[in-house]
Amino acid sequence: MSSKNKVVIVSGGSKGLGLGICKTLLETGYCVATFSRKRTPELDELLQSSDGKLYWQAVDVTDEAQLSDFLRQVKEKFGRVGYLVNSAGMANEGLLTLMKGNEVSRMVQVNLEGAIALAQACAKQMMVASFGVIINVSSIVGVRGFKGLAAYSATKAALDGFTRSLAKELGSAGIRVNSLAPGFMDTDMTSELTDKQKKRIIRQTPAGRLGTVADASSAIKFLLSDESSFITGQTLVVDGGLTV
């Protein structure tokens, strides 16, 4: 593929929001490289219909060697990476005092350390081109807090801090860095919420519904595009007004 490709890496693209972002960006004309620990039937379907514009590899984001190999393969297949969406994440729900230490560590490793490692590797390629866009998918629970998600919200709030600092570091190198903070979306990640919790969230949301993957994906598409070329260091909250 030529060096004129718009090459985006989307972490965690096998399901939920990550998969939705891959679909939207493929439709927009990007060459999309994604990874996850396991493939899914939905991902297989997208791979088959992508006409070679979607690349997937089995990678655990906490494994440095696997991540390096993935980046090498992407560069060989599509060329230099110009865009990164840090979307891989996991949420273990429960009161913090009842949570196992290794569950907390794993969440920090995947949600925060994995995102930082990917941003570090991709930013180097972006610096060579003097252009790049990085989006970290955080969450409104990192902005407002939510019972049962203390450790998860800590990783997401940390991502927002990472976004602001990295935007300052890389702005003059032509690289923009933003966060997207979705509200509660109808995905696997919110499947542990009870119906009562979901109804309460909907009642408190001015838009009167839960968010969808499409709501978040279209905001990602905007933040990656030149339409947002003067926006950097920001957290864009996409929550139907829940946190207003």
Place this chain on the structure above:
Amino acid sequence: MNTAIQNQIVTVIRRVAEERHLKLPEIADSTEIVDELGFSSLQVATLIANLEEELGVDPFQDEDVMIADVRTVKDLNEIYERALAARESQVA
């Protein structure tokens, strides 16, 4: 001193400087990258990113190799020569 690596490094230094509109003096082994060439910390980072693309190694990922130890062009040459030699010995 490996002349081929040295030439590649000087070429990349010139390219990064030109892209950032820096006017460079003659580059010698003893030329100081920050004080004489006028590279900012971000430009040094950009230089290293470019060298990684060109030479395929980032010696500064090794925790014993510190960017603070690099003052002159010669320091940079030596670090890349060592990193490339280490990579070759690993392959062999």
